[in-house]
Amino acid sequence: MIEPHATKVLVIGYVWPEPRSSAASGHVMQILEVLLQQGWDITFSSPAGFGEQRADLTAMGIHEVPIELNNSSFDAFISELAPDIVLFDQFMMEEQFGWRVEKHCPDALRVLESCDLQSLRHGRHQRLKVRLKGSEDNNDFSDLFAQAAREEFEYMADTDLAKREIASFYRCDLTLMVSEVEIELLVEQFRIARNLLHWCPLMVDLPTGAPAAYEDRAHFLHIGNFRHAPNWDAVLWLKTAIWPLVREQLPGAQLHIYGAYTPPKATALHNPAQGFHVMNWAEDALQVMSSARVCMAPLRFGAGIKGKIVDAMLCGTPNVTTPVGAEAMHGDEAWPGAVTCSAREFANQAVQLHNDKTRWLDAQTHAHTLLARRYQKSVHGPALIQRLVECQRDLANIRRDNFTGSMLRHHQHKSTQYMAQWIEVKNRTHTT
Incomplete structure (x- = not known):
């Protein structure tokens, strides 16, 4: 059993959490609370600016460290922090920082938090736009809501967004999914191994008082x-x-x-x-x-x-x-x-x-x-901790069996690394 005090977690957020503004931030906060309850040491970092309604993470006992895109200062930061687990909030953060994490902390468990399948949402939005332009009846959407999983896949498969997003899922050791429907879509249509996915829906404590009459x-x-x-x-x-x-x-x-x-x-x-x-x-x-x-x-x-x-x-x-x-x-x-x-x-x-x-x-x-x-958080919280601990123990086998992910990391991270280094040099030259 991994001792709670020995586990150090770095969360790389797309934004600083605003749980009163969005469900996505609310889910991130729920995950942070579960990790805190385990006694783990958490650092939250983001390249985003501070929003109007951001949560006070420091008051919760979480370290806040702003980071920059395309900047080697992150390399020194993560090398010194040496996290056991790195949690990417949304796949764009894995794209930006995944290669740096792998280079400097190769033994850290890499976890992706997916608040929703963005390429699925985008594909449905495009279908709606087509539907609104092509039909006189824009009030009954029974046909739009009746799309089968294969039809969803066919609409997503050729998009750049889906290729980026699904590749990120493969490159991570574990992806947290809120939707069982999306898990089945990924497994049955995109052929992602089920053991790379974990169902972690919104987690709440049951209300104790009676609701308003x-x-x-x-x-x-x-x-x-x-x-x-x-x-x-x-x-x-x-x-x-x-x-x-x-x-x-x-x-x-x-x-x-x-x-x-x-x-x-x-x-x-x-x-x-x-x-x-x-x-x-x-x-x-x-x-x-x-x-x-x-x-x-x-x-x-x-x-x-x-x-x-x-x-x-x-x-x-x-x-x-x-x-x-x-x-x-x-x-x-x-x-x-x-x-x-x-x-x-x-x-x-x-x-x-x-x-x-x-x-x-x-x-x-x-x-x-x-x-x-x-x-119930009392059910899903312990299940999440158990899954993370199991993945840490079996990390070598998970990565060996996920050859597609290893291959994608090899090629994509090299190209991302060179692009990031070029941007950093360009920015440095511009500022001087």
Whole structure:
């Protein structure tokens, strides 16, 4: 057994975590908390600037060390730190720093945290764009949501993004996946060995108190970071198609839309006369979710699993979403609300949940059951630690058996190394 104090972890973040702004950052924070509970020594580094709502990692006992892209100062930093595990947050960080990690800390376990399969999300976005241009009926997306895994693969396979992303998965010793659907896509279609993947969904503690009562709640709610393209598209679909249908049935209905980094194009949609309120960023997302009667998540594309829906379940707030929103989130469990494919049905289901207390309470019960069976940190946290320890013990065999990854590292890292060194020299010359 590896002693907890002996394990040193370096996390290389695409951004500094902002758990109140995005589910991706929330998942990173959950992983950090699990590692801290194990007593491991954690350093978090990122080449990104500090965001408005970044978490105070130092207060948690995590060391913060900013790093630079294409700069050999990272080599000295990681050599001195000598981590046992390096966790890359999103594949772009593995592309940038993976070769340096391998060169200076070859025995460190290299782990990739994939908040979602980005090439899948991108492929679905492109299909939606084609669908919106090529069909007169832009409110029923049953055909779009019915894509088989092979069709998803065929749409992704020729894209540069998929080749970069999947190559990064191969180069790492282990990749953390939030979605079982994406694991099956990678294994069955991209032929990635299953032992290189680990299911690690959003991890939460079950609520201990009773949620706010039906009678104490009001209005509909949508929440999501506006920098995330699926959320902006959902707001547009709400505005143009779904919300007018809700107001036909509930003329006094109010929809509150919250999101970090609200752009002018979003605030321009604010229209109190239509009950359509763009509220900007929520100081406490769980508080506003607990006050709402129904959460609306009309996602027409996307990947991974949805933090806003987990938050809704934590608050006992029934939700209406699409097959994309519900994907990989409930297994065989009943959905805590409704899953629909068209604007008309979405509006009908939202109104029914809003008005029918019995159905609303049933959905709330389903939410509690679903959280308990699929998202408990007390289950997934120890499973993650166990998997990391097992991979450390068996690292030589994992790398020997993953010849494709070894081959990709040999070729890609050489080219990345030379490009990074050229950029560094160019930057040094420019500054002098």
